[in-house]
Amino acid sequence: MNTPNHRNMKLLLLAALALVASMALVACGGGGGGGISEGQNNEDVTTAEGGTADSGNLQISNWPLYIDGKTIDEFDQSSGLKTKYTEDVNDNNEFFGKVQPLLSSDDSGGRDIIVVTDWMAEKMYNLGFIQNLDKAKLGTVEENMIPSLKSPEFDPDRAYSVPWQSGMTGIVARTDLAPDVKSINDLFDPKYKGKVTMLSEMRDTVPLVMAADGIDPKEATTEDWMNTIDKLKENVDNGQIRDFTGNDFVQDLAKGDVVAAIGWSGDAVQAQADNENIEYINPEQGCSIWSDNMLIPVGAPNPEAAYAFMNYVYEPENQAQITEYVNYVSPVSGVKEILTQKDPAVANNELIFPSEEFTADCFAQVSPPGDEAEVKEVEQAFQDVVTG
Amino acid sequence: MTKLRQRLLPYGLLGPGLIWLVLFFVIPMYFMGELSLKTGSLESGYQLTWAWENYTDGIFDYTTQFGRAFYYAGVATILSLLIGYPLAYAIAFKGGRWKNLMLFAVIAPFFTTYLIRTIAWKTILDDTSPVVSVLQFLQIVPEDGRVLATSAAVIAGLTYNFLPFMVLPLYASLERLDQRFIEASKDLYASSRQTFIRITLPLTMPGIIAGILLCFIPASGDYVNSTFLGGTNQAMIGNVIQSKYLVVNDYPEAAAISFTLLLLILIALLAYIKFAGSEALMGDEEERTS
Numbered sequence: 001m002n003t004p005n006h007r008n009m010k011l012l013l014l015a016a017l018a019l020v021a022s023m024a025l026v027a028c029g030g031g032g033g034g035g036i037s038e039g040q041n042n043e044d045v046t047t048a049e050g051g052t053a054d055s056g057n058l059q060i061s062n063w064p065l066y067i068d069g070k071t072i073d074e075f076d077q078s079s080g081l082k083t084k085y086t087e088d089v090n091d092n093n094e095f096f097g098k099v100q101p102l103l104s105s106d107d108s109g110g111r112d113i114i115v116v117t118d119w120m121a122e123k124m125y126n127l128g129f130i131q132n133l134d135k136a137k138l139g140t141v142e143e144n145m146i147p148s149l150k151s152p153e154f155d156p157d158r159a160y161s162v163p164w165q166s167g168m169t170g171i172v173a174r175t176d177l178a179p180d181v182k183s184i185n186d187l188f189d190p191k192y193k194g195k196v197t198m199l200s201e202m203r204d205t206v207p208l209v210m211a212a213d214g215i216d217p218k219e220a221t222t223e224d225w226m227n228t229i230d231k232l233k234e235n236v237d238n239g240q241i242r243d244f245t246g247n248d249f250v251q252d253l254a255k256g257d258v259v260a261a262i263g264w265s266g267d268a269v270q271a272q273a274d275n276e277n278i279e280y281i282n283p284e285q286g287c288s289i290w291s292d293n294m295l296i297p298v299g300a301p302n303p304e305a306a307y308a309f310m311n312y313v314y315e316p317e318n319q320a321q322i323t324e325y326v327n328y329v330s331p332v333s334g335v336k337e338i339l340t341q342k343d344p345a346v347a348n349n350e351l352i353f354p355s356e357e358f359t360a361d362c363f364a365q366v367s368p369p370g371d372e373a374e375v376k377e378v379e380q381a382f383q384d385v386v387t388g
Numbered sequence: 389m390t391k392l393r394q395r396l397l398p399y400g401l402l403g404p405g406l407i408w409l410v411l412f413f414v415i416p417m418y419f420m421g422e423l424s425l426k427t428g429s430l431e432s433g434y435q436l437t438w439a440w441e442n443y444t445d446g447i448f449d450y451t452t453q454f455g456r457a458f459y460y461a462g463v464a465t466i467l468s469l470l471i472g473y474p475l476a477y478a479i480a481f482k483g484g485r486w487k488n489l490m491l492f493a494v495i496a497p498f499f500t501t502y503l504i505r506t507i508a509w510k511t512i513l514d515d516t517s518p519v520v521s522v523l524q525f526l527q528i529v530p531e532d533g534r535v536l537a538t539s540a541a542v543i544a545g546l547t548y549n550f551l552p553f554m555v556l557p558l559y560a561s562l563e564r565l566d567q568r569f570i571e572a573s574k575d576l577y578a579s580s581r582q583t584f585i586r587i588t589l590p591l592t593m594p595g596i597i598a599g600i601l602l603c604f605i606p607a608s609g610d611y612v613n614s615t616f617l618g619g620t621n622q623a624m625i626g627n628v629i630q631s632k633y634l635v636v637n638d639y640p641e642a643a644a645i646s647f648t649l650l651l652l653i654l655i656a657l658l659a660y661i662k663f664a665g666s667e668a669l670m671g672d673e674e675e676r677t678s
Contacts, residue, residue, distance in 0.1 A: 094634040100430055127431060194534065236620040242537050243619040257515045257536060372431060376636065383631045387453065387623035 045160075048131035051112075051302030058305035059084045060113045061095075063292065066165065068325035075312050081305050084110075091246075092120040092201075099297070103129040108297040112306040115164045119203060119367045121293045122154040125161075130295045131303070132160050140311040144319075146333045149291065153364060161293035162310050163331035165266070165322075168280075168351070168362065169204045170287035172263035174253055176277040181260045183284040184212035193240050197252060198232070198262040200244040202382040204288065205232070205262055207366050211285040217366045225368045225378045233385045244386045253278050265351045266328035280351055286361030291331065327352055424643035434640060442644035450628050450645065454652070457624040460539065460614070461607035464546035468554040468603050469596065471547070476558035476595075480565075494555050502549065506616050509545050510536060513617070537619030545613035550606065554599040561595025562588075597664055605653055625649055 064087040072085050089095045095116065102109045103124070116124065124130050135142060141162055155161045173181045178192060187196045198205045207217035210228045235241045242258060250271040252258035265287075268280035296306050312318055316334035323330040324343055329352060339347035350358050368378040424442055428434035447454070479490045497505055512519055513536040520536075523529040535541050565588065573583040589596075611626030625645065632642035 091634065093637060097430065097634060097637050100637075194537075241620055251510075255514045255516065257534070372429060376429065376638070380636050380638070383636055384449075386620075387627045387631050388621045 046131050048296040048303035051304035053304040053308040054080045057082050059110045061086050061088050061111050062115045063089045106299045108299040112300040112302050113294050115292050121161050130160050137307040141314045144314045144332045149331050163291040164294050165328040166291040167328045168265040168287040170283050171281040172268045173260040174277050175279050178259040184208050194242050195259045197243045197245050197249050197258050229381045269327040269351050288365045289362045290365040420643045426640045430637040442641050446645040453625045453628050457608045461604050463543050465603040467547045468551045472554035476555050480562035541617040542614045545617045546607050550603040553602040557598040558595045561592040
């Protein structure tokens, strides 16, 4: 019965099965490995120095579609550097998970500049992963940064962060299909059941929903966060909220599958160019404002080049080119004047150059209060709603 | 000398595969297993505390998503079999000179990446698409109903993506089927139906079983289809693992859930082999060769 041939076949099949099973795991596991690090603190933060500003390499990690096609080439030509620009930041948490094992052993993986959102910048700095900036080398940045970005709560002196672009989180809606949406609470109107999406970034979605219920996000307790997450859970279960999305909320709006969403201002501007019915609406209770920041991580091989790049993109001429493409709020003053000549439609857009009245009710993006464990608990509760 | 060489040859042939598996399967598995029993956080580091509660928490907190994963994968596998068997049958027996072309058509989607193929279904199934309009007209989908962001969309996507894994083994076993058995059956006055049920089906059982395994196992760990085609409350266990790893950065529990999934699949597999019999799984070599 058990001829050798037969036995071998059996072994072969078992091996194949093991392989398939492991593939199934790999397919859903994503990255792996345990980052093991000693808790670090920021008592002995170094100031980034060394390297060469006019030769050698510069490596930048940024988000996808966050720069135009020409700036890097032009920078390389004028500086003599060779820039490796990678779009490998898709999500703050995911990026953190990827670089944490490296950074905790003072290795940046060759990166000289990384770009992450305010709260992640603060978290990384507190873990000792980010170096202080030598302000003497950032003359252009100092000179041209718009005043409202000069002293954010998380880094009052801009000691370690330089804004890359800013933006607003608010409502993005189809004015033809949902003309009366003005407040976040309108997203819970039963007549839009199953036609509403929200962002899967907790810090974008939860504070806005909270504010609509009259809770000041800056003062919110862990309990407030949990209550708001419960409210979201209810609206997931009754079918009101169709999905939690990243940038793809724009496509759902364009098709009309979704009529109103919590979304980002820059994406709304880009979408509006294709479909004039898509519009960004500042929620009645205010929007949330955030920045993505350039940081120099520990172990960066060429900080001098990083300084040169920061100064370069803070030249209004160079920044104008980026703004024209990216359509987010530019952190550099003088850009509007240049674009008024070149591209008046961009220059007059309140979403790209918001006036003070426009953002009067808005608040800086907030994180849940409490220590690491409490924040994690809130994050997990929110994720359980997203993957409910 | 030659004798020694002959003795060593099998090991030499096994070597590369074995080394590959040990390096990229066994060792990572070991670390994953260790990780699944740790506690701590990415920021402060993980300590091995034999935290078996990672497993119990994973099972009890995400029973729904485990259940959903097996349910979606199960339905998709059955649908694949119902669609795939007639397809493979037609290609093997009625394909004629189009056989190769038809096989190529089955494999052709693989020339596009998995992600793009799945995202394309978003367009096919969006609320205003012709497909959905027809379904609404036929009252299969209610007038104000939708297909995208429902379980039906996830199952449809899974079925589509794993169908080739069903068709290929089915085709292989149908192709191998000795036509003389069928002729003999006809000679003995069996009807077409009887021939199919008593000859064709049993003889192609190895293909059916291989197809079911190749569909069900990867489908139950999939998270791409429910990410893009599903909405809220349609997450499968793969989505939970993905979010634990990449968003919450809770590696130990993600590892524990991954292992639980592996274990559940293995149990299901063993039960299946016991039920279907390993003979059916292997095909009875002896009978065929003799």
